[in-house]
Amino acid sequence: MALEDVAKLVSPRAPEIVLKILGCFYNKEGLTREEILKETGLNGKAFEYYLTKLRHFRLIQGEGRGGIYRYRLSPDGFHSRVDTLFVDPIKTLRGR
Numbered sequence: 001m002a003l004e005d006v007a008k009l010v011s012p013r014a015p016e017i018v019l020k021i022l023g024c025f026y027n028k029e030g031l032t033r034e035e036i037l038k039e040t041g042l043n044g045k046a047f048e049y050y051l052t053k054l055r056h057f058r059l060i061q062g063e064g065r066g067g068i069y070r071y072r073l074s075p076d077g078f079h080s081r082v083d084t085l086f087v088d089p090i091k092t093l094r095g096r
Contacts, residue, residue: 003019003022004019006018006022006059007019007022009057010050010053010054010057010059011050011053017040017042017046017050018050018053018054020039020040020041020042021036021040021042021047021050021054022059022073024036024039024040025072025073029070029072030063030070030071030072031070031071032068032069032070032071033047033069033071036071051071058074059073059074059075060072060073060074061074
């Protein structure tokens, strides 16, 4: 599944915004909210909306250390989500 397909799954109406957010993490360990807002040009409300969607699909997780909250990509979470949504039902149908 290509990154564009992931973005369409998360946000069918505006996959380009999801791609912007995901693109921020390229070659980076973790980003603060402010860093993501600066890189994407999103306002706070829009970021929260897409963050909720990305968390729903377990693509992004956050962690606070030393008073700084950073977001990180979580590709393993997305893999398990895809398995739950697509692979498991197909296996079930094949097994019958």
